[in-house]
Structures are given as C-alpha cells and as structure tokens.
Amino acid sequence: MRGAATYGDRMRLPHGTWPSPITPESLAAGQVTLDEVRLDGRDTYWLAGRPAEGGRVALVRHDAEGVRDVLPAPWDVRTRVHEYGGGAYAASDGTVVFSNLGDDRVHRLDPGADEPVPVTPAGPWRFGGLVLHGRHVLAVREDHSGEGEPANALVRLDLHGDNAGGGVVLAGGSDFVGRPAVSPDGRSVAWVAWDHPNLPWDSTRLLRATLSDEGAGEPVVVAADPDVSVVQPVFGPDGALWFLSDASGWWVVHRDRGSGPVPLHEARADHAAPQWMLGLSDLALLDADRALVRWWTGATARLGVLDARTGEVEPLDLEGVAFDQLQALDGELALRRGLADRLPEVVRGPLGGEPRVLARSGSVDIAPGSVSLAQEWSWTDTDGLQVFGLLHEPRGEADGGEPLEGVEGGLPPLVVMVHGGPTARTEASFSAGTQFWTTRGFAVLHVNYSGSSGYGRAYRDRLLGRWGLLDIDDCVTGALSLALDGRVDPTRLVIRGGSAGGYAVLRAMTTSRAFAAGTSLYGVGDLAALATETHKFESRYLDRLVAPWPEGAGVYRDRSPVHHVDRLHGELLLLQGADDRVVPLAQAQAMADAMRAAGREVELFVYPGEGHGFRRADSIVDALTREAAFYGRALRLGDELRGEQGPSAG
Secondary structure (H helix, E strand, C coil), X not given: CCCCEEECCEEECCCCCCCCCCCHHHHHHCECEEEEEEEECCEEEEEEEEHHHCCXXXXXXXXXXXXXXXXXXXXXECCCCCCCXXXXXXXXXXXXXXXXXXXXXXXXXXXXXXXXXXCCCCXXXXXXXXXXXXXXXXXXXXXXXXXCCCEEEXXXXXXXXXXXXXXXXXXXXXXXXXXXXXXXXXXXXEEEEECCCCCCCCCCEEEEEEECCCCECCCEEEECCCCCCEEEEEECCCCCXXXXXXXXXXXXXXXXXXXXXXXXXXXXXXXXXXXXXXXXXXXXXCCCCEEEEEEEECCEEEEEEEECCCCEEXXXXXXXXXXXXXXXXXXXEEEEXXXXXXXXXXXXXXXXCCCEEEEECECCCCCHHHCCCCEEEEEECCCCCEEEEEEECCCCECCCCCEEECCCCCCCCEEEEECCCCCCCCCCCCCHHHHHHHCCCCEEEEEECCCCCCCCHHHHHCCCCCCCCHHHHHHHHHHHHHHHCCCCCCCCEEEEEECHHHHHHHHHHHHCCCCCEEEEECCCCCHHHHHHHCCHHHCXXXXXXXXXXXXXXXXXXXXXXXXXXXXXXXXXXXEEECCCCCCCHHHHHHHHHHHHHCCCCCEEXXXXXXXXXXXXXXXXHHHHHHHHHHHHHHHCCCHHHXXXXXXXXX
C-alpha cells in the first residue's frame, strides 16, 4: 500500500486500487451454484454447479446420514432443451432419473444401486422438465433429427423400458411445451404451450388431458387469452389445477376446480419469474387450499402462505431477501434463499419455524465491515419514466482492520452492471461478483432496466419494440444520476454485462459518451445475425423486442453496434465462449473485426469449451483478471497518487 495516507483510524487509497480479500481464484474455486431443490420424503436434493470440476453439475442429496453426491464425476446433470435447460432430474421413492449432458440421454438410478442405467437410447433427442410418476417419466423432448428447427413435444417414457422411439408423444403441434404436471391419481396431465414469436412470458396457453395406458386424450384448454402469460401448473391433492397468470398485469395464483380458472388473491406484485428454464418452482402446495408463495416488493422478495379460502397471504418471518425453488411436503418447506450479507443457501424446516441450512454456495473471506449491502436506487429516464436499480457503495478494510476511504476529494469509479435479460432481474442478495468490485473501491449499480421482471407486466412490456433504445437510456441515465448526485466520478464510469447485457454495453458505447470503458461478455453486436443464427427458443424473440424480421431489416441495422463502431466511445473488452449457441462466437468476432477495420483498438478473448456463460474455474479466473487489469489501464486508476489526471469526461 505504498503511497497511502492514514488519517486517524482510516486509511486512504485511490478508489479502484484497494486491496481486496476476494480474488478471481477464490471466486472460481470457493463457490458453487445451487439450483433445482427437490423433496422426496425426508430426503432433499439439489444441483451444485462446480467451477473447480470444469463446470460439472453434481446431483447432491441430504438424508439421515448427511450430505453426499448422488453421482460421481464425470456424470453431469444438465439438459440442453431450449439451450437454457432446466428440470434436469426428478426423484421419487428413492429412484432418481436425470439427463446427462455427456450423451443427452435420460438415466435411472435405483435405490441402493451404484451405477445408473439408461432410460432412453442414443439418438437425436434432448429431454428436460423431467417429472417422475409411478412407472413413467414425463418430459419435454426436443427432436433434432429433421431439417431446420428442432421439434418439441411432451412425451412419456417407460421407466424400465427401452423407449426406442424416444417415448410416447402425449402432446405436440405447438412450437414449445413447458414442464408438465401430473395429477396425484396419475389420470391427468397439464402443461403450458406457446408458439412463435411469443416466449413464455408473452402469451401462453394452459392445456389439460386425460392419461391412459395408450397415451393422452384430446387436450382441453384451461386458460388461453391473448397477451397473457400462464405458467407453472401444479395439481392439488384434490385434483384441482393451480397455476400463475398475469391476466391482471401481475403474475398471481389461480385455480381451476373444474368450472373454470379463478384468481385466488388480488395483489400488485409478481409471484412468478420469467420461465427461461424448465425447472423453476415459484409455487408449492401445502394442502388442498394453501400454497407457499413468493412475491417481490421493490428490490426484495417476501415469502408467505396463501389461503385460497380467504384470499389472504400470511407472511413468513424467514431470513432472506430472495427466495426461489419453493418446495413443500408434510408441513415442511425447502427452498433456495439469497441473503443480504452472505452467499445463497439451501434450507429445509417446519413451516413457520427456523429452517436448517443444508448447503451453502460457499464462503467468502470478507470482514463484515467490508460487505457492501444493496440499496434501492431509482431515477427517471429521458422519457420521464421511473427506473429501478440497486446501488452498492465501496466498502473495504486495510490489513489492520482500518476502514478504507478514497484519497481526499476523490470519488469512486462506477461499474454499471447490466443483467442478461431482457426480462431478468438483479436481486438484492449477496453476490461475491459484486463484492469483488466494491472491496476494490468501485461503486456498483445494477440496473433493472425497463423490461425487467418483478415490477409487473406493464414494466416488462415497456421494452417491446424498443430494445436497444429504452434499456440503453435507462443504463446511461442511471449512471449519470449517481454522478449528478456526487456519489461517483463522472469521468470513470464503466459498463459491463453478458448476453443481452453485453448488447447493452456495445449499444451504450456506440450511442453515448457516458462510459470510459466497457466489457461485453458474449454480447450481441449484430441483431440481424442473431435473428437468423440463434437457437429456436429465441429465434423470433426480436420480432417483439425490435421489429418483425425481415420486414424490419432497417431497424435491425440501425440498432446493431457492429455497424456503428466509428461512434464508439471508450475502451472495449470482449469476452466470449467458443461453443456458445445462444450468441455465437461470430458475433464477438464480427465486432472485433469491425473495430480493427475502423482503426480502433479492441481486446477479444475466446475461451475454448465454454458456452453461454463461463463455468470452468480457469475461464472465470482469467476473465476476471483481464477485466480488472483492463479497467486499471482504461481508467488510469491510481493516477491521483502520481499527480496525474484520470480519463477525460466525454
């Protein structure tokens, strides 16, 4: 810490140069992702993504003997249906079925068995959204045998058969189907279907059919209104069908007891998340009339019990600011929770009581005084619309425990983080990735820009036709709102994001002069190429976000950063996975080529074996190391101690 000055009990160092206890190596090796919590009697299961094992996703079980892996390496419990996967396994009475990424086949592990056995043959299929009921497995099947787009169908697999044809088709005829639900007596199946150009948060229909040994009967439409999103059907013990619908403008709980669906409560709060994956669980039934629900109030989430008889929700006093993967069984709940000051956990316990922590994402060696808690921050954009975000201010301590501050008169640089939506949201829960920057003396603003979820249908629909316009304005005005408030250095604003967030980075840097530097992780540079090259699930996404293709080709060109590199302001870093099917490598390469052709410098790094998002420890370490060094150069961090000026304001 040469050059630092001490004032009383505080240590002053230039913002952005503070020594941090969080290293790229500790982020990659010391943490796992937790997902897909499931219950099977007294046993609790979940998935654990492990960067230290090359990104392998392990299936983990907690039972009377403790916590253990159900399957050893190299088993990798993932599915590539819709590319985003989900519903990769199911468990019932000790039997587990799962999709293995290595061969895309469904396998069965019997109680007490050491080795899984295949349930499906090798073939052109992928299976996700798995549901195990009796001697059958229901699944969403994606068939890649034909020309053009893969075909999606709801299928039934014989748990002990060879399923030579890839299963018995129960439902088809739509572009997409979601994870099914089976009634307790096994006589009914329900599922959500939708067609291009919609995605499951746009317009879906809920269908129901009878089940027999031969297959499924003629489907009956339960709910299907234009521009209404119906998601996550689940049967109650009495055969009633519960689901979430945003017909009111908010995703709230509905029930159909045979005479038509009715909303069970009135609430101006979203109780569901956009169904990007097949394994989400935002609703868990406790009995025939009560359900465990989660809803958002601003930046944080609440958990409670909905009573269908009264329409009232009784909040539960459970620590946490984010909750998902809701499960309920025999008076107990289990879920994944995000916390304000530490990493996510899987918990299980009695309803209304203190749950037991079964698993943690890991640990971060950070003093409590160095944790930067999320603060709600909102502002108005150029159109006067309110925008929401989360602000994390710099927090750090020196080796002796003294609080760190910037040099006198200095303001912190700002990292604007753009989620990979467009319909996602950033939660107020602890993120080591955020603390990586705040402990170094950066401020961080997470922008839940127009189009983000958790703020109702109207906020989500703001972005329709205006992707690449409104979201960019939200990011720029959010950064400037902090600069105008005197909280950050206006000459040291940077922007980073992945996927759609990466597009926001490129678009913001080619349409404004607000940012001195930006990092695009597997971001979109050419909208026309994305419309013609991306995977089926999102192949018509831009019809609603931008304009119908190819009729709107001119709009696509206008909003594609690759065609406007001559206007790019600031320094750019591109990070990309070589095997990305969602935003192919060609996107980053085209952007880099255009920059160089225009005589501009650009850094592009490609990671072999990585897809849409980095899973391997070595990739994560290298990417973060490069990004931190990149900002150090671009922002000229530490120049204050040398009597030099930072980057000039745009």
